[in-house]
Amino acid sequence: MSLRLTSRIKLNDGHLMPIFGLGLYQAAASSKTTQIIADALRLGYPLIDTAELYQNESQVGDALKKNFDREQVFISTKLFRTNDGRQGLRRSFQNSLQQLVTDYIDLYLIHAPQGGHVLEVYREMVALQKEGKIRSIGVSNFGVQHLEWLKQAGFVPAVNQIELHPWWPNEDIVDYCRTNNIAIMGYSPLGKGHFLNDPYLIKLSGKYGKTPAQILIRWSIQNGFITIPKTTSGVERLKENMDVFDFALSNEDMKGLADYGRKNLQNTGWDPTMNSKEKFGPI
Ligand SMILES: NC(=O)c1ccc[n+]([C@@H]2O[C@H](COP(=O)([O-])OP(=O)(O)OC[C@H]3O[C@@H](n4cnc5c(N)ncnc54)[C@H](OP(=O)(O)O)[C@@H]3O)[C@@H](O)[C@H]2O)c1
Numbered sequence: 690m691s692l693r694l695t696s697r698i699k700l701n702d703g704h705l706m707p708i709f710g711l712g713l714y715q716a717a718a719s720s721k722t723t724q725i726i727a728d729a730l731r732l733g734y735p736l737i738d739t740a741e742l743y744q745n746e747s748q749v750g751d752a753l754k755k756n757f758d759r760e761q762v763f764i765s766t767k768l769f770r771t772n773d774g775r776q777g778l779r780r781s782f783q784n785s786l787q788q789l790v791t792d793y794i795d796l797y798l799i800h801a802p803q804g805g806h807v808l809e810v811y812r813e814m815v816a817l818q819k820e821g822k823i824r825s826i827g828v829s830n831f832g833v834q835h836l837e838w839l840k841q842a843g844f845v846p847a848v849n850q851i852e853l854h855p856w857w858p859n860e861d862i863v864d865y866c867r868t869n870n871i872a873i874m875g876y877s878p879l880g881k882g883h884f885l886n887d888p889y890l891i892k893l894s895g896k897y898g899k900t901p902a903q904i905l906i907r908w909s910i911q912n913g914f915i916t917i918p919k920t921t922s923g924v925e926r927l928k929e930n931m932d933v934f935d936f937a938l939s940n941e942d943m944k945g946l947a948d949y950g951r952k953n954l955q956n957t958g959w960d961p962t963m964n965s966k967e968k969f970g971p972i
Pocket of ligand 1: 711885903923
């Protein structure tokens, strides 16, 4: 099947999810961010990824108020801390709904296995899903052991959002997710911009007549990762980052880039995927 901006994948709960969208980490809580989100939606970005932590859910809400059809936009947001169990979750969730000016969230994620009480929170998310307030339940920064602990309790999330680019391929988690039918959402697909001047990437950029950012986004999409590059620089970069559906990397270059990254491993943010059982909480 050829990949398009409008392509969606079927999650394990039956809902459809776009394969591409705009990430909002470190996008300021400002009218400029509201404008960028509105510009992205106008250009056809089908998915917006925000989080309680990013403090810009209300900019997403403000952008949505600008005459966009809520049903046409897929919103993912994240609970930052599980520390306060089910009550904390209900509080945070209600606040997210209010900021986003919506009565449901397409994909609600636990941001990381870090505050304990993960199972208690997950159970409450299932209750919210039954109430029709969450369409799909996901997790983020969950390693194989965390996913296994969930599975032992009878839960398989629809999505796991983890750092993914050639320099941080997280292969064990990717394999686990594929085997267990968990959709893989890759964050920091541009490695936060750190690798864009890498000579290997520059060479591929010349070969395909595409920018280094476009090569990386395409690499993610061709791997089957849901991809959410962030930009707040302006419309030109929004357009550049979505203009990745008119070419394909050869199998040889997909593998070449993966092999190259694997030899130079480097993550660009935090990595809670090995967090202890204490941080996960009782099973
Ligand atoms: N779950 C988690 O723990 C977690 C962690 C990190 C990220 N995320 C999610 O994943 C999203 C993407 O990751 P990220 O924000 O860390 O990094 P990223 O998307 O890999 O890179 C963003 C950086 O690249 C720059 N950039 C964007 N497009 C560019 C282009 N075409 N050419 C050159 N530079 C470009 C951006 O600058 P400008 O803004 O100035 O364009 C920004 O500095 C986040 O926004 C967030 O939604 C989730």
